Amino acid sequence: MNGNLLPVIKVKVVVVGDAGVGKTSLAVRFTDNSFIQHYKQTVGGNEFCSRALDFKDKTVVFNIWDTAGQERFRSLVPMYLRDAGIALAVYDISSHNKQYCTILFRNPLRILSWLLQLQQYGPRDLKCALIGNKIDLDDDLREVPTQEGQLLAEGHGLYFEETSAKSGDRIDKVFNDIGIALVERCKKEKRSSTVSICDSYVHRKKKTCC
Amino acid sequence: MLTYDNSCYEGEFYGITQLQGKGKLIMPTGDSIEGIFSGSWNEGLKINGMFKKSDGQQETKKAKLKVQIPSSHYGKMSVPADKKWEGMFVQCRTVLGVKGQAKANTNKAWEGVAVMVSKGRQVLHEMKTRNLSSKWKKFQGSFVEEIEKIPPHDKGMLTTEYYNDIKRYLDRWMSLGQLMLVSGAHPRLLNHAVAEVNSYVKRIYLTVRILFPDLPQNGGPLQIRSEKYVDIDSDDETDGVIALQSTKSEKQVVSAGGLLHPFLLPKIYPPLFDLYALHNDKMDEKYWERVQKLNKQGDVALMAYLGVDQKFWLLDESFFSKRSSSLSNIRDHCYVVAIERLQQISTAFSPKEKLQVIRDSFTEITETVQTTLGEEHIWCMDELFPIFQYVVVRSKIRHLGAEVHFIDDLMERYLENGELGIMFTTLYACYYQIQNEKIPTH
Numbered sequence: 210m211n212g213n214l215l216p217v218i219k220v221k222v223v224v225v226g227d228a229g230v231g232k233t234s235l236a237v238r239f240t241d242n243s244f245i246q247h248y249k250q251t252v253g254g255n256e257f258c259s260r261a262l263d264f265k266d267k268t269v270v271f272n273i274w275d276t277a278g279q280e281r282f283r284s285l286v287p288m289y290l291r292d293a294g295i296a297l298a299v300y301d302i303s304s305h306n307k308q309y310c311t312i313l314f315r316n317p318l319r320i321l322s323w324l325l326q327l328q329q330y331g332p333r334d335l336k337c338a339l340i341g342n343k344i345d346l347d348d349d350l351r352e353v354p355t356q357e358g359q360l361l362a363e364g365h366g367l368y369f370e371e372t373s374a375k376s377g378d379r380i381d382k383v384f385n386d387i388g389i390a391l392v393e394r395c396k397k398e399k400r401s402s403t404v405s406i407c408d409s410y411v412h413r414k415k416k417t418c419c
Numbered sequence: 420m421l422t423y424d425n426s427c428y429e430g431e432f433y434g435i436t437q438l439q440g441k442g443k444l445i446m447p448t449g450d451s452i453e454g455i456f457s458g459s460w461n462e463g464l465k466i467n468g469m470f471k472k473s474d475g476q477q478e479t480k481k482a483k484l485k486v487q488i489p490s491s492h493y494g495k496m497s498v499p500a501d502k503k504w505e506g507m508f509v510q511c512r513t514v515l516g517v518k519g520q521a522k523a524n525t526n527k528a529w530e531g532v533a534v535m536v537s538k539g540r541q542v543l544h545e546m547k548t549r550n551l552s553s554k555w556k557k558f559q560g561s562f563v564e565e566i567e568k569i570p571p572h573d574k575g576m577l578t579t580e581y582y583n584d585i586k587r588y589l590d591r592w593m594s595l596g597q598l599m600l601v602s603g604a605h606p607r608l609l610n611h612a613v614a615e616v617n618s619y620v621k622r623i624y625l626t627v628r629i630l631f632p633d634l635p636q637n638g639g640p641l642q643i644r645s646e647k648y649v650d651i652d653s654d655d656e657t658d659g660v661i662a663l664q665s666t667k668s669e670k671q672v673v674s675a676g677g678l679l680h681p682f683l684l685p686k687i688y689p690p691l692f693d694l695y696a697l698h699n700d701k702m703d704e705k706y707w708e709r710v711q712k713l714n715k716q717g718d719v720a721l722m723a724y725l726g727v728d729q730k731f732w733l734l735d736e737s738f739f740s741k742r743s744s745s746l747s748n749i750r751d752h753c754y755v756v757a758i759e760r761l762q763q764i765s766t767a768f769s770p771k772e773k774l775q776v777i778r779d780s781f782t783e784i785t786e787t788v789q790t791t792l793g794e795e796h797i798w799c800m801d802e803l804f805p806i807f808q809y810v811v812v813r814s815k816i817r818h819l820g821a822e823v824h825f826i827d828d829l830m831e832r833y834l835e836n837g838e839l840g841i842m843f844t845t846l847y848a849c850y851y852q853i854q855n856e857k858i859p860t861h
Contacts, residue, residue, distance in 0.1 A: 233799030259837075274841050277804035279726065284855065285848040292835060 215268040217261075218395055222271050222387075223289055225323050226299035228278035231342040234374035235299060236273040239384055262388050267395070269388045271295075287330035295336050295387055298323045302341040302358070302371060303350040324365055336394075338368040338387060345373035430456060438464060609694045613828050616691070619683060624675040635674070676831045680769035684829075688768045692821065699820035706820060706854045713812045713853070718753045721812065727805040733791045754810050757783035761814040764822055770830040773822065774839040777846055780810060804845065811849040823847050 224232040240258035258273040276282075276289050290296065300320045320339070327337050339362040341353060355371060362369030368386065372379045430442020438456040444466075445451045454468010684691070696703070713721060722732055733753055751758075761780040767773045784806055785798070816822060826843060834840055 228801040233801070272837060274844075275800040277800040279801060281726065281856065282804060282848075282852065285852060288844055288848050288851065289841075291844070 215263065215266060217268045217270055218391065219270045219272060220294035220391060221274060221292055222295045222297060223274045223276060223293045224297045224299060225276050225286060225327065226278055226297075226340075227301070227319060227323075230278065230299045230301040231374045232278060232299050233275050235297070235340070235342060235372065235380060236275055238374045238377050239271075239380050240273065260384075262384060264388055264392050267392045269391060271384060271388075283326070286326055290327070290331045290335070293332060293335055294391070295338065296327045296331060297338050297340050297383075298327060298367075299340045299342050300353070300358075301343050302353045303343050303346045320361070324361075324367075328365075336368075336387070336390070337365070338370070338383070339365075340369075340383065341371040342374055344371045344378060345376045428456075609698050612691055612694055616683070616687070616829065620675055620679050623679055623683070627678075674831050674833065676769075676829070677771055680771060680829070685768040692818075692825065695821035695825050696818045699818065699824055702854065703818050703820040706850060707817065709853050709856075710812055710815055714815065717750050722753065722805075722809055725805045725809050725812070727809055728802055730792070731788060731802065731806055733787065751813065754784060754787055754806070754813070756787060757781075757810045758813045761810055762816065764816060765818075770826045771834075773826050774830065774834065774843060777842045778839060781807070781842055784810065800845075804848075807845055808849045808852060811846065812853060819850050823850055 224236055226232050236258045240260040258275075259270060260273075261268050261270045274289055274293070276286060298320060300323075324337065324339070327335065331337070339358060341355070341358045344351075358371065359369050361367075368383075368390070370379055370383050370386070372383060374380065427445045428438060428442055429445070430438070431440030432438060437459050440455065440457075442456045443451060443453045444456070451471045452466055452468050453471070454466055456464055456466055456468075458464040713724075716724065719732065757780045760783050761776065763779075764773050764776045767776050784803075811819070823843075823846060827847070830839075830843070
């Protein structure tokens, strides 16, 4: 064991949203882009992503759970939410991806229904964040103005950010912000059901991060 | 007294099956009769008492909490799981030189083991003089010899090799000991059985830890590495990656369940799993009906129905060049290896092994896709879920609900949020989806 060892907080992050909005790309981008050693499991493909980030006095390990976004799998989401600490509700800001749900597209009710499902079925202290993805696309392809997402997030008291999984823009910022909030929260309430603080340490390279 | 239809009688008995005296009978509907009972279940009951219709409210509440038992006494009359076979554990600890709550001394404990083994030797010797069959003698002799070898037990640092040594040693002991579990087959007993298993694991672990104090306190989980493991200190990216891959197989996580489940569960698996099968009977029936219906379809039709993206159908060009009628006839061709792998879930006895099977099945899916498409594929759940559902449907696991429930009850919590956790949840979700998704009428 080397490097500076910090207590580890493990948190399960569930990513929800319609099919094709970039849930997986977002998770993969975050875990691939790491400065420190992440243990992304290659066994069984890349469906499991995990990455550790260092904060002031804690290391936070984000275990990212991808979900299936198709309408027919909606009833399965609550199963994935078990013991989750953070949920990211992702939507597509553009009309770029016509393949999926063209009719429902640009309907604010879509993302709202995800948020409601999170509130209804998630653990009580689940922290939700609203993420508008695909800002790398041209402005004329944008269909959802930033303000609209912001308003929605404020209305529900959520963290809000617009990202690009393709270019990696602001993905790290999202997890940094969430991580800081999480560390703060853990200080306040020493015990938390969805966030496990354990004595184990993350093994990492001697590389400085962030 | 509980019966199969969940009627519950609470009161005075005469013998085991004869009801005699004051009592209260609560029926599955929530209705109850209170009064004087006499007779037996089989021959008819004579009742002199008062019938009370349950109010509707209670009924709905009961329907929700199906597993709950109407009696307030239920379970309180029996010995709590932590107290069962306590004598045996106390005896065991005494042999190991531990009195009461005193702190255990490892060396003293091994002395205790040595004394016991040599005593056993004497007994054997006496048996020899009494002319037992030579085969038996040989077996016993080698057995004692193996046990006599005291493995190193105080290294201060747990490594993979060391851990494997401990496992081997325990394996020899465990072939001796036999544990009993509540048998009998009322689904209501399930909670008790699970509590008992968990309690055994906890207590045996504590005992084993006296002998091997290097095992993690509180049952882990603790990550250990091989003795050969070299720290990846290299700043060179590629070096680190290679080193990581080569050591991956030698990395292990130690935990109480991981250590003891493989010894304990195979012995009690049949009755325990029966309990799970009974408990999940209705759900499994519904699921099975669906699975059989779905399996009437050919590969292409089934994959199309489950929403598997066409590029993952993995059919050769040759299939398409044939007449279209043959296309619909293809059956049990796609993802066969993954399906066969998943079917092994029923022959794995511990939750961790079962999870391993699920993981292997996912690995096979990925490998199949990668060899056919010839590129590294990054999965997203949108694509992967339907494929896995296809695999689950085709594996036709008879008691999938019981399997899922078994794993869920006994898997160690640290596994839950990791890779195995998401795979397990996906299997569970498939089970749920198969049960509840409407089947189109052709």
